[in-house]
Structures are given as structure tokens and as C-alpha cells.
Amino acid sequence: MKLLILTLSGLLFLTSMMHKSDTNEQETPPKAGIEKTQFGTFPDGRVADLFTLRNEKGMVVQVTNYGGYIVSWTAPDKAGKQEEIILNVPTFADYLKGTPSLGPIIGRFGNRIANGKFTIDGQEYTLAQNNNGNHIHGGPTGFDKRLWQAKIIDGKESSLVLGYMAKDGEEGYPGNLAVMVTYTLQNDNALRIDYEATTDKATVINLTNHTYFNLSGLKHDVLNHELMVAANRYLPTDPKQIPTGELKPVNGTPFDFLKPTAIGTHINDTTDTQIRYGKGYDHCWVFTNMSKGLKLGATVYEPTSGRFMEMYTTEPAVQVYTANNLNGKLVNKDGVALSKRFGLCLETEHFPDAPNHPNFPSTVLRPNETYKSTTMYKLSVK
Template sequence: MKFFAPTLLLNLALSLLNGYAGPTPTPPIKKMAGIEKTVFGQFPDGREADLFTLRNAAGMTVKITNYGGYIVSMTAPDKSGTYEDIILGMPTFADYLKGTPSLGPIIGRFGNRIGGAKFTLDGKEYVLTPNSRGNQLHGGRVGFDKKLWNATPVDGNEPTLKLTYTSADGEEGYPGNLSVEVAYTLQRDNSLRITYLATTDKPTVLNLTNHAYFNLSGMKRDVLGYALMIKANSFLPTDASQIPTGAIEPVKGTPFDFTKPTVVGTRINDTTNVQIKYGSGFDHCWVLDGPANKLRLGATVHDPESGRLMTMYTTEPGVQVYTANHLNGLKGKEGVAYTKRFGICLETQHFPDSPNKPNFPSTVLRPGETYRSITVYNFSTK
């Protein structure tokens, strides 16, 4: 025969009277917002690269290394509230040292392409390091993505990682000693804000961006089912080597019309379009509506299966949309194969080859001026 303490009997009786709903669930413990630093890896010469984890109170995390400013991972919730990684990246620091197809780094000095790997500024020709069919792509052979940046973590409810680097006069062919600061801020509203600042001691050209590949499915599917909207009524056609011709053409009536949310897969395989052939898909710059230098809506990407919605805002005049046309099965994090169309890049920037196209917005930076650019990627669901 079992005996019960009086208090247990009383509690049992009250439970029966009131309807027992089981034990009170323990609320999930949310980690505090902030930033923490760990060692990411070591260079052959003994220098260390660090990994910084930014976390907000909602539970979103972003991991960034001071080697190249790579966004190594980023989590965002799906429509059921499940947080998953949505950034293509490599498993180890050693993998980043081997080189990647620009999986999330800071790009500089000049994002995208400069035709013939040269330009003329104030009557003087500057010859750059060519690294793409005789052109320069993403700053040259040893661009900002291959530099170890100085890092300053700033703790708080909206943690920030400030990265600084000084690019020497003549680096990759560019004039001027250039001082650069890139700040990544994880905001309360599940936005990653990237702020770029730079100054120079000689006239130079500058076009900074980030080259993150987003996969809103949490690495389950390619991007062909995404609904893409680009707030742009025109784009920049290119030649066969993907250098802009200098023309600015309307998107209306072409596969480049994403003025309304449109499924990527319905447009990307239009092989009757010569521009699609040149890029092996989308690898073009759209001319964003509205005034540059003002933070404004640039694009949205929606994955209907996960419900994740990415909304991009920028002060830049253009966005290069790249649909991972040349990924070939590279093994990324968790052993996932990064195949063609497995990510989408929204590279906010000035126009490619601007130093050689007088009709494009200027990318010239002079002593006494400060380069400023802001891009925000916000994550929500619908």
C-alpha cells in the first residue's frame, strides 16, 4: 500500500479539479546579445585569424572572420521559427586559405570587373593586376579578401565588428595609400548592416562590396524556386567577357525584368537571350531606382518553402546579382556540395568598369573626401 504526503494529496486533488495540463514547461534560455571571439586558425607564419560570433536577443547569429572579412555563417528563422544557416561557407580556416569562389568576403579595392585591367585618372594610366581573361576582377590576385584585417569588437544589444585595413600605394596597381573600415552590425530586427568608410592620400578609384552567397532554404535546395524582386527599371548589358558596353538598357520585355517578384527559374534559362549566354545565367548589374547615397529598398528574395524573406537596402547605385553559375560541387560546411545555382549574391556596388565609362557614376576618391556606403540585409518570414 502506497502512502502520499498530505501536500501531495492536496496538489493532486487541486489538479483533478482544475484540469491537469502536465508539468509547467521550462521556457527556452535565450543567450544574451553580444559578440565573442575565438581563434579561427593559424597562418603558416604563425599569425592567427579570429572568428567573431555576433548574436542578437532574437537568437540570430552571424560569424565573421578578420581574414578577408568573410561572413562564415549566418542563421535566420524559417516560418516555423527554426534557425538555420543561410550562408555558403567553408568548413575550416585552412579551406579559406586555399581560396574560395568569393564565398562571403569583403571585395576591394574594386568590386566586379575593370576592363583591360587598366584605367586613366587625371591623365595618367594605371595598369592593374589582371586575373580574369585579361581584365581585373574583384581587386586582383591578392585583393581585400586575402588580407588579415585588424578587428575591434563592439559589444552590446546590437553587436558590431569593426575591421580596418590600410592598402598601400601601388597594391594590385591602384594609386594611393587607402585606409578602409568595414563595420558589420547585427541589429535587433534581424538585419545585418554593413557600413564601409575609406580615405586616401592620392586620387584613386574605389568600389567596395560583400560577396555573400545566400541560400534561404538552409542548404536544402537551389535558388531556382526563389521569388526575386529588384527595384530597377534598367540594367547594364555586357560584352562576351562580361565588361559593360556602356549602355544602360530597360529591363522591360527582357529576362532581366524583376520589377515584380518573379521566380528565378522562369527566367534564368532563356538561352535565346545573348546576355544570359554571356553570364551563363544572371551575372549582371541592375541600375537601382531612386537616388544613390540614400538608403533605400533595392531588392527582395523570398523562398516560399521555408518562408524566409530577405530584404536588401543600400546607398549604392547598383546591385550585381549573381546566381552561382560556376559553382561545381565544391564541398562546403557540413559536407554540403555547392553546385550550380545553389546560392544567390546581391553585391551592392557602383557599376563595373566605371573608371573606363565616363557616363557611369564616378568611383573616384580624392584626398580630403570620405567614401561612405551602407547596405542592410533584413531577414523575416512570410
């Protein structure tokens, strides 16, 4: 009898240890690095891949080589709960149908070019007029609709490198443009995006990323997000949102975010002409510090979740867009409707329509020059 009790005790002990072992295995987070899986297939048989980037803290960012879209990004709230913080759609087929730029690489020229025309060295170039008679985001088949070559670079902080060769004349732009965009998910919970490009003919270039952030975990719109933009000037526009050429002080206007301010504070102030033109915020802020070094450009705080994001960039400006044109017809992978003002874009860039404004920082890239730009989005809680 004593032997039986000991045997049963031993079995119970072993069973307990086995369950504990199983539990430990389940609780062990996936290894940091990059995993490649198939995302979808084009009608012509080409395959788009999905790359899942994980860091040592368990943050996960997913990027596809179709358009360089960031298709998912999870980050912890102040209680440690991991939640989605960007807008997306459920499947590759949904991305293929076209989205309102939900997270892709934008190029060859981000933002608007008036009348789809610009001149370099006396030669006029004509682009598609795909936005109220103007050109926007590289045209109908911009970089966001191209399949990029992908390479994984393993290391303590792994990187995904995407490459694309834009041919001379593509979307009306001059020059064969070789582009490389590198995504690095750092162990400090920052996603770093490095852009690099060269050309064999003088061209214009203004690369950016068009991710829509919602730090609430997509529980509500972004009007309670507290935004700080380290910019003492912004670019007023005409009714079609082309810059007038003026750099206007933000002081005393709804565009003053020098101190953290809830986005909803002045967004419906239709007495302001610029707010009417943009249907909210869809404007370019010019950083007080326009140096080419990596500097703090903006912060975003969502008080309910406690999530805090810092945006650093080498660019001279940022286009702040508050998803004024989303209408709820699209839903994300969790069935959440993507409604008006449900996301916030911080598109680091040179100025819109820069090729047509000699007083703006130049966006011309010439042979034997290298275009370089870096933007970093760092997440934490407070």
C-alpha cells in the same frame, strides 16, 4: 511510514525542480553580443579570429577578420527553425586555399575593370588581369585575402569593426587607402554593413560584400527564390562581361524583376545574348532610385521556408549573380555540395568598369574626401 512517504515526496519534488531548472538553463538562449574565438593560424604564425554576433532574437552571424568573410548566418523559417542561409566551407584552412568569394569584403574595386587598366588625371595604372584578360574583385590578393584589424563595440546592438590599410601600389592601385568596415547585427534581424575609406592619393574604390544566399536552408538551388530588383535598367556586357556603356531598359527582357519573379523563369533562355554571356545572371542592375540615401534595392522570398529578405543600400546598383560557375566540388560545413545555381549574390556597388566610362557614376576617391556606403540585409518570414 508516513514520514518516509513525505520524505520520498520531498525528494521527488526536489528532483523534479532540479530537472526543471536544468531544462530552463538549457533553453535559455546565449546572451546577445559578440564572442571572439580563434578561427585558425596562418603558416607564418599569425592568428585569424572568428566573431560570433548574436541579437536579442537569437539570430547568429559569424564573421572572421580574415577577408571579412561572413562564414555563417542562421535565420528562422516560418516554423521558427533556425537554419544556415549562406554558402560556406568547413574550416579556416579551406578559406585560406581560396574560395569563389564565399562571403568576403571585396576591394579595392569590386567587379570588373576592362583589360586591368584605368587612368586618373592622365596617369595610367595597370592591374592584374585575373578574369578573362580583365581585372576582377581587387586582384589575386584583394581585400578578401588580407588579415584585418578587429574591434568590438558593445551596445544594445553590438558592432564588429574591421580595419585595413591598403598600401600605395598594392595590386597596382594608387594611394594609401585606409578602410573601415562595420558589421552590426540589429535586433530587427537585419545585418548592416557600413563601409568607410580615405586616401592620400586619387584612387578608385568600389567596395562590396560577396555572400551567397540560399534561403531554403540549403535544401535545394535558388531557382524557386522569388526575386524583386527595384531597377528599371541594367548594364549589357560584351562576351567577357565588360559593360558596353549602354543602360538598357529591363522591360521585355529576362532581366525584368520589377515584380517578384522566380529566378528560374528565364535563367536558361539562351536565345538571349546576355544570358549566354553570363551563363545565367551575372549582371549589374541600375536602381530606378539612384539616390545616395538608404533605399530598398531588392527582395528575395523562398516559398518553402517562408524566409523573406529585404536588401537596402545607398549604392546606385547591384550585381546579381546566380552561382553559375559553382560545380559541386566544394562542400559546406554540413557536407552539402555547392553546386551550380545553389546561391544568390546581391553585390551592392557602383557600376563595373566605371573608371573607363565617363558616363557612369564616378568611383574616384580623392584626398580630403571620405568614401561612405551602407548595405543592409533584413530577414523575416511570411
